[in-house]
Amino acid sequence: MNGAVMSAPIMSLHRCYQRSALLFTARRLLSSSSVSPPPLHRRLLLYLTQRFYDVELFLSWRFQKKRERLEGKNAYYGYTKRHHGPDIATAYYILSMKGSLRYVGQSEWLHSKRRGKFNWDFLNYKDKQLQDINMSHTLINYRGMENLENQRSLRTLSLRGCPEVDDWFLARLHVFQDSLEELDISHCPRITTGGLAALRHLKGLQRLDVSSLPKISSPGLVVILLEEMLPQCQITATGYDYMLRQEGEHEAEEHVLGQR
Amino acid sequence: MSTWRRLHVKARTARGLLTSGPVTERHTWLHRHLPLCQSLSTSTPLRNDFFKDLEAQLAAMRKKAADALPGSNWSPFEINPNLPPERADIVIVGGGVVGWSVAYWLKKKEMVRGGVKVVVIEKDTTYSKASTVLSAGGIRQQFSLPENIYLSLVSAFFMRNINEYLGVLNEDPIDLQFNHSGYLFLANEDVAHIMEENYNTQLDAGAKVKLLSPTQLKDKFPWINTDGVALASYGLENEGSFDPWTLLNAFRRKAISMGVIQCRGEVTDINYTSQLLRNMDGDQVELRRIKSVKVQMPNSLEYQPVDCAIVVNAAGAFSGKLAEMMGIGYGPENTIAGVPFPVEPRKRFVYVVHCPNGPGLDTPFLIDYSGVYFRREGLGGNFIAGASPEESEEPDTSNLEVDHQFFEEKIWPSLANRVPAFEKLKVSSAWAGFYDYNTFDQNGIIGLHPLIPNMYFATGFSGHGLQHSPGVGRAVAELILDGNFQTLDLSMFGFRRILAQEPMLEKNIV
Numbered sequence: 001m002n003g004a005v006m007s008a009p010i011m012s013l014h015r016c017y018q019r020s021a022l023l024f025t026a027r028r029l030l031s032s033s034s035v036s037p038p039p040l041h042r043r044l045l046l047y048l049t050q051r052f053y054d055v056e057l058f059l060s061w062r063f064q065k066k067r068e069r070l071e072g073k074n075a076y077y078g079y080t081k082r083h084h085g086p087d088i089a090t091a092y093y094i095l096s097m098k099g100s101l102r103y104v105g106q107s108e109w110l111h112s113k114r115r116g117k118f119n120w121d122f123l124n125y126k127d128k129q130l131q132d133i134n135m136s137h138t139l140i141n142y143r144g145m146e147n148l149e150n151q152r153s154l155r156t157l158s159l160r161g162c163p164e165v166d167d168w169f170l171a172r173l174h175v176f177q178d179s180l181e182e183l184d185i186s187h188c189p190r191i192t193t194g195g196l197a198a199l200r201h202l203k204g205l206q207r208l209d210v211s212s213l214p215k216i217s218s219p220g221l222v223v224i225l226l227e228e229m230l231p232q233c234q235i236t237a238t239g240y241d242y243m244l245r246q247e248g249e250h251e252a253e254e255h256v257l258g259q260r
Numbered sequence: 261m262s263t264w265r266r267l268h269v270k271a272r273t274a275r276g277l278l279t280s281g282p283v284t285e286r287h288t289w290l291h292r293h294l295p296l297c298q299s300l301s302t303s304t305p306l307r308n309d310f311f312k313d314l315e316a317q318l319a320a321m322r323k324k325a326a327d328a329l330p331g332s333n334w335s336p337f338e339i340n341p342n343l344p345p346e347r348a349d350i351v352i353v354g355g356g357v358v359g360w361s362v363a364y365w366l367k368k369k370e371m372v373r374g375g376v377k378v379v380v381i382e383k384d385t386t387y388s389k390a391s392t393v394l395s396a397g398g399i400r401q402q403f404s405l406p407e408n409i410y411l412s413l414v415s416a417f418f419m420r421n422i423n424e425y426l427g428v429l430n431e432d433p434i435d436l437q438f439n440h441s442g443y444l445f446l447a448n449e450d451v452a453h454i455m456e457e458n459y460n461t462q463l464d465a466g467a468k469v470k471l472l473s474p475t476q477l478k479d480k481f482p483w484i485n486t487d488g489v490a491l492a493s494y495g496l497e498n499e500g501s502f503d504p505w506t507l508l509n510a511f512r513r514k515a516i517s518m519g520v521i522q523c524r525g526e527v528t529d530i531n532y533t534s535q536l537l538r539n540m541d542g543d544q545v546e547l548r549r550i551k552s553v554k555v556q557m558p559n560s561l562e563y564q565p566v567d568c569a570i571v572v573n574a575a576g577a578f579s580g581k582l583a584e585m586m587g588i589g590y591g592p593e594n595t596i597a598g599v600p601f602p603v604e605p606r607k608r609f610v611y612v613v614h615c616p617n618g619p620g621l622d623t624p625f626l627i628d629y630s631g632v633y634f635r636r637e638g639l640g641g642n643f644i645a646g647a648s649p650e651e652s653e654e655p656d657t658s659n660l661e662v663d664h665q666f667f668e669e670k671i672w673p674s675l676a677n678r679v680p681a682f683e684k685l686k687v688s689s690a691w692a693g694f695y696d697y698n699t700f701d702q703n704g705i706i707g708l709h710p711l712i713p714n715m716y717f718a719t720g721f722s723g724h725g726l727q728h729s730p731g732v733g734r735a736v737a738e739l740i741l742d743g744n745f746q747t748l749d750l751s752m753f754g755f756r757r758i759l760a761q762e763p764m765l766e767k768n769i770v
Binding site: 046049053056059060063064067142167168170171172174192193194195196197198200201218221222225226228229 | 373420424429430435437438439440441442468496497498500620621622639
């Protein structure tokens with residue numbers, strides 16, 4: 001009898017803990033969407049990978065192929081450069097990556113059309129330097145940067161939402177240190193604080209957009225440090241919820257109090 | 261009743277011989293409560309318990325018998341599951357970043373899965389005293405020897421594509437936390453011409469470096485005091501600092517996933533066969549071929565000899581011990597066997613200082629001509645600083661205690677002179693680590709000793725081991741599996757220079 005009396009509060013406590021654990025997981029799911037479980041076929045493959053070497057080999061082979069395709073797209077346009085000059089090679093690279101560009105002294109942009117087709121008019125602009133390059137939402141990576149390097153009068157570069165732009169890419173932007181005035185690296189998922197430190201070479205920078213970089217841990221402090229490093233530059237940093245962490249802590253505290 | 265009880269006691273003693281711990285315990289409990297049962301009830305419940313026990317005993321015996329059948333891994337002797345295998349193709353002594361890098365490249369270069377059986381032996385798997393994790397974690401291209409510059413470029417390439425090399429399927433991608441801060445070397449009048457020479461070598465090798473005059477330097481970094489600086493060289497790309505622990509773990513995780521066996525233990529003895537040969541001059545030389553290494557288990561007397569074809573000496577600061585076991589340097593004077601192995605541990609201190617008014621996000625890894633260096637650590641105004649002591653003032657290497665006097669006397673004055681903001685700093689923590697210091701010429705030793713045909717050396721990097729580990733690992737794997745260097749010719753780092761007494765000194769070494 002005594003045992004039964006004792007066990008009742010323990011049971012309720014246990015249930016309470018279970019519920020709070022559920023609450024925690026639910027909040028974690030809500031807070032970041034990337035934690036959501038992968039689709040069924042990927043889970044099946046994962047299951048098979050743990051049991052069969054062949055599946056593992058196949059998956060790593062597929063991953064490698066994907067990398068190779070990406071590297072192939074970003075390959076050095078040496079042939080074009082030899083036959084048509086470096087500027088046409090750069091323009092060709094940008095247009096085939098579905099970016100857009102504008103020459104020095106021109107007002108209209110050259111775009112690629114839907115399905116990757118583009119106008120070959122740029123062949124007329126031999127030995128004409130580029131002024132603005134927009135590579136937003138393209139697959140440009142470190143290797144592709146080699147095709148842009150000879151543009152010494154580049155003024156704006158937009159790399160908004162490029163999944164392959166990382167810290168090493170930013171470290172290589174020093175080649176534009178004399179000319180670059182505007183840089184947009186917002187929404188790039190792979191950029192971290194260590195890469196932003198490499199922007200110190202761009203002393204002529206006047207506008208910098210570092211909005212919504214998910215890998216930056218303390219954005220408020222980083223933006224202040226960036227402003228200190230590039231004093232004459234106007235820095236845009238939206239899309240960060242500075243209050244998020246404090247709110248979370250507050251909630252956790254309340255939760256603990258409620259349990260008591 | 262009494263006969264029955266006597267019988268029961270007999271059965272109990274008989275069983276006591278057979279049973280293991282928990283069952284006997286239950287039984288004594290029963291025995292203790294025996295008078296109670298006797299006074300209250302008949303013997304029926306007791307008998308039931310006895311048969312129930314007997315059933316449990318029989319089940320346990322059956323299980324034991326089944327375990328002892330061939331095909332199960334049960335054995336009557338207790339075997340330590342952490343023992344290394346009895347036989348291996350390649351034994352790598354030292355599980356630091358170089359050792360694991362060699363293991364990884366060996367596995368990557370093997371032709372078929374499981375082609376070479378590689379064992380890595382590390383005496384402390386917590387890495388509490390390992391040079392790898394106690395280093396400042398920098399990578400630079402500003403060397404004076406082309407080989408070192410190439411090695412750094414290879415490492416930078418490796419780190420840039422680290423997830424293609426060391427990524428494991430279905431595991432988190434590796435984040436090295438690389439901080440692209442660049443190195444800034446300062447030179448005074450006396451060494452400015454060396455810096456210029458080095459700069460030309462670096463440009464030839466393909467490194468991105470820039471020379472700065474004191475005015476340009478002041479313009480770029482207003483917080484520097486340029487007194488005494490004649491020239492500065494500044495790395496633009498591929499230079500900075502990263503987290504050594506992440507790199508070590510990435511190598512280890514990948515190598516283990518590829519089938520490398522990790523073993524905790526220490527190599528205490530080497531078993532070798534000798535062969536007497538006669539050289540061109542008619543002198544006798546002794547060739548020693550390793551047969552097996554004796555691996556002592558940690559905190560025990562247990563050991564396991566591991567038969568192996570090849571040993572890689574990647575023991576870093578303690579690689580001298582292994583060379584000593586092979587008798588290097590103990591031969592007669594003026595012979596190859598008499599040339600001592602020049603690697604020894606040297607203690608270096610690293611101090612963490614807090615200075616909220618110090619330089620900001622653009623702080624480079626600064627190396628002053630006085631030998632003092634510092635770099636930024638995190639965003640909270642913390643810096644890591646250190647220096648190499650004078651040759652005559654080398655600290656005692658028997659422990660890893662930090663000499664705070666050294667900071668007060670040698671480092672702080674130079675730091676505060678170079679960066680006036682550092683006058684108001686506070687040392688928040690400090691640690692010490694070992695350099696695998698090559699007393700001969702402060703460069704790595706890669707390759708075979710002429711008198712030991714199956715011990716490959718990859719040691720003596722004198723503080724560059726971490727940043728050169730990817731390239732060195734590949735080079736050693738090529739030496740072992742292909743017989744010579746395939747991608748990067750590092751034969752300059754061989755034993756030849758030591759035997760010929762031709763040091764290959766790095767100018768401006770820090």
